[in-house]
Amino acid sequence: MTDPSRDDLASAVLDGLLGDEEAAAALRDPAVARRVEEMRAVRSLLQPAPPLDAARRERSIAAALAAADTARTPGGPRTPEEPHTPAAAGAPAGRRYGPGFDSSDERPAAPAGLDERRRRGARRAHAARWLPAAAVILVVLAVAGLVAVAGSSSDSDMAADTASEGGESNDTGSGEATAESSEASGDEQDATSAPEESGGQDDADASGGTMEGSTESGAAADSAAPGAARSLGAFATADDLAAAADATAGPHAGAALGQDVTADEAEARLETFAAEAGCEPPAAGRAGDGPIPVLLGNATLAGAPVTVWVLDDADGRRIVVLDAACAVVDDRVLPTG
């Protein structure tokens, strides 16, 4: 049976934390001496890490360099030595599976590497954002067509007006589609550009600005797919930041999981947020049947860039702040109401 005090002593001896006399005294106890030897043997078993596959080493470094290049050059072309597909980047086929990757927890039909996973999240968000707009455009065009077919002279003016409106819609759509195209071609830089309020790459900042602008242009799109990071500003304290995030997120989503927001949608939002933030969702975001991710924000807290996750569940609103290393720097639950 493990004896904690003996283990403490043995571990301290092993690491040379005790003075010579203390160590000698400790080792006079046969049980401690034996424990030291056991721990030493354990350490010797741990230290030689299993051999590293040199080819995989090269691929993982190449993938990281490619990610860096993508972050610096939105939509820039990839050179042949910069793999970005799972296979090229070294993600073995059939291993990327499990929660968040496919519907089944068992082995999926197709692998999803890191890049692919991020692209999927972005595609989900884009689809949710643009489908309603596309539907509106189709309806407008259909109405215009019907009016034109009706074809009276007085109706012609109306048809022209309607067509003009349709043109405006198309203009908006094409403008946004351009933005989407930009994001789709370089969706990885979205994950990193937004938080870089202090001294980031110019290109990345420009990309973040474009994304932010297109998001703010449509509140309806936001409510359909809150997948774009919001810039919350700079704050001196976590309290101020939490208050701003709470206000920006709007009304509490309630315990609507399964009604307004399905578990799949919540998971998709988590993945989208993760892709944008460049961090895995905080542990609280992966808990069981909830919560609902409602906002991802970028901010500066006490001079350091952070990302802010706002997650709603039946108990309240959770605000989690992650630093640049994706470590939690603040985690609080605001009561509902």
Add this chain to the structure above:
Amino acid sequence: MAGARSGDRSALDALLRRHHDRLFALCRRLAGNDADAHDALQEALIAIVRGLDRFDGRSAFSTWSYRVATNAALDELRRRKRRPLPGLPTDERGGLVPGPGSGRGGGAVGRPGLTRPGVVGGGGHGGTGPGIDGVVADRLDVDAALARLPEDYRVAVVLRDVCTLDYAEIAEVLGIPPGTVRSRIARGRGLLADLLGNRDAPTERPSTGP
């Protein structure tokens, strides 16, 4: 470092190469298998290159990168927690269950201070002697024993005994007091010795406390 941060590709390449192997060793021991370790490492490297602009230099780059890699490996573990390890029996919590003859000491393996266990039960490699089979069996034993440690203990032990960080560095990586580091390392080593040694393996995972 400055070159890598300013976008010098060759500097970034050199930086990644310099730190790659030790980060892999960390991920490998935390993840428990090569495949997940490579995935975690890839996540970590990408997070590192993307976060390089925001690395404020208040801590050593190695400490920061260990922190990123640790988080990546633990995230990988959480994603994989419902997937059983190939070829090894697991309980409902993903831990390994002792097999026939395990837990009361199997055949000696001739290592000083340790005899062949029982943590990896019935895996078909018990009692192996020296040679490649024995090496593979040892590796499985170590991975399986590490997998049974509470996460807090496992991370602390790996950072100390695999990455050879000192207590202060581990405290910085994990954001916990050095005293807590010392305690977790001692508990983790003790449990590992129990699991890999010839005594009865604990039947329950201990609480890691706050």
